[in-house]
Amino acid sequence: MPNDAQIDIWNGPSGQKWADQSSALDGLLAPFASSVLESGDIKAGEKVLDIGCGAGAMTLQAANIADGKVSALGVDVSEPLINLARQRASQTGSSARFELADASTFSTQEKFDIAISRFGVMFFDHPASAFQNIRNQVTPEGRIVFVCWQAITLNEWIMGPIQAAIPFLKQTPTPSDPNAPGPFAFADKDRVYGHLSEAGWQGISIEPLITELTLPGTSLETTANLMLQIGPLAGLISEQEIDPKPVHQAVVERLSKNLSSDGRVRMDSACWIVQAQAS
Numbered sequence: 001m002p003n004d005a006q007i008d009i010w011n012g013p014s015g016q017k018w019a020d021q022s023s024a025l026d027g028l029l030a031p032f033a034s035s036v037l038e039s040g041d042i043k044a045g046e047k048v049l050d051i052g053c054g055a056g057a058m059t060l061q062a063a064n065i066a067d068g069k070v071s072a073l074g075v076d077v078s079e080p081l082i083n084l085a086r087q088r089a090s091q092t093g094s095s096a097r098f099e100l101a102d103a104s105t106f107s108t109q110e111k112f113d114i115a116i117s118r119f120g121v122m123f124f125d126h127p128a129s130a131f132q133n134i135r136n137q138v139t140p141e142g143r144i145v146f147v148c149w150q151a152i153t154l155n156e157w158i159m160g161p162i163q164a165a166i167p168f169l170k171q172t173p174t175p176s177d178p179n180a181p182g183p184f185a186f187a188d189k190d191r192v193y194g195h196l197s198e199a200g201w202q203g204i205s206i207e208p209l210i211t212e213l214t215l216p217g218t219s220l221e222t223t224a225n226l227m228l229q230i231g232p233l234a235g236l237i238s239e240q241e242i243d244p245k246p247v248h249q250a251v252v253e254r255l256s257k258n259l260s261s262d263g264r265v266r267m268d269s270a271c272w273i274v275q276a277q278a279s
């Protein structure tokens with residue numbers, strides 16, 4: 001079945017780690033939710049569909065726009081993350097709704113004014129057909145706004161810790177298929193344009209979004225802990241069965257180069273912000 005491998009990943013240890021670290025990750029990724037929601041210019045009365053909503057931070061934010069006069073639905077394939085999103089909605093009295101569903105096949109009678117996503121659209125086996133399905137869920141006047149990562153090499157906050165870990169790895173990481181589903185699958189903006197265009201989206205705009213990120217954690221040790229638990233570095237440590245202790249120390253030393261006077265680590269990130277109209 002399409003997307004099976006990613007569905008397994010997001011329902012296994014990776015999804016659970018994202019759920020366990022959701023507060024830290026939401027802090028880290030908060031600037032991107034702001035960029036998507038500002039670009040989306042969501043108005044009172046509009047219906048919003050959040051693709052790959054994870055633990056629902058941006059869906060909850062969308063539902064609060066215009067004093068809560070926005071209807072927001074988040075869809076995601078990860079059961080632990082959808083459960084957490086529902087729990088957050090009920091704890092905060094939010095009207096945001098969440099559904100466990102694959103965005104490439106999901107459909108409802110409801111038509112949405114806008115589809116949004118913060119790093120939730122790079123995991124499809126067949127991106128053009130997934131974007132076509134998403135387009136079918138919005139009104140003919142509907143729009144899409146999402147953020148996705150540029151190349152890993154342009155993202156210092158991920159590359160820095162990986163480079164620090166290289167001396168401790170059993171094998172030097174080999175470049176993987178740049179088009180395979182995963183966080184960096186949309187690094188090539190021409191490819192993103194091609195998928196959206198094949199899916200029938202119009203007026204496609206893909207602009208760079210270069211942001212200095214404040215990494216989570218108020219000490220180098222806690223920041224390094226998180227960097228070892230998520231993303232490609234976590235994958236390398238677990239695949240190669242590496243002792244994390246010396247890697248942790250090397251990552252602390254690397255992060256110390258970016259320590260600001262307020263005790264927080266700041267590093268560069270590079271994304272695309274993508275917008276298009278359904279017709």
Ligand SMILES: C[S@@+](CC[C@H](N)C(=O)[O-])C[C@H]1O[C@@H](n2cnc3c(N)ncnc32)[C@H](O)[C@@H]1O
Nearest residue numbers: 010052053054076077078102103118119120123
């Ligand atoms: C990097 S996380 C981002 C989560 C959330 N948008 C955020 O910013 O916190 C990617 C999310 O996409 C979800 N995902 C992957 N493939 C999907 C699919 N086919 N349909 C819906 N969600 C999917 C994952 O389960 C995961 O929650």
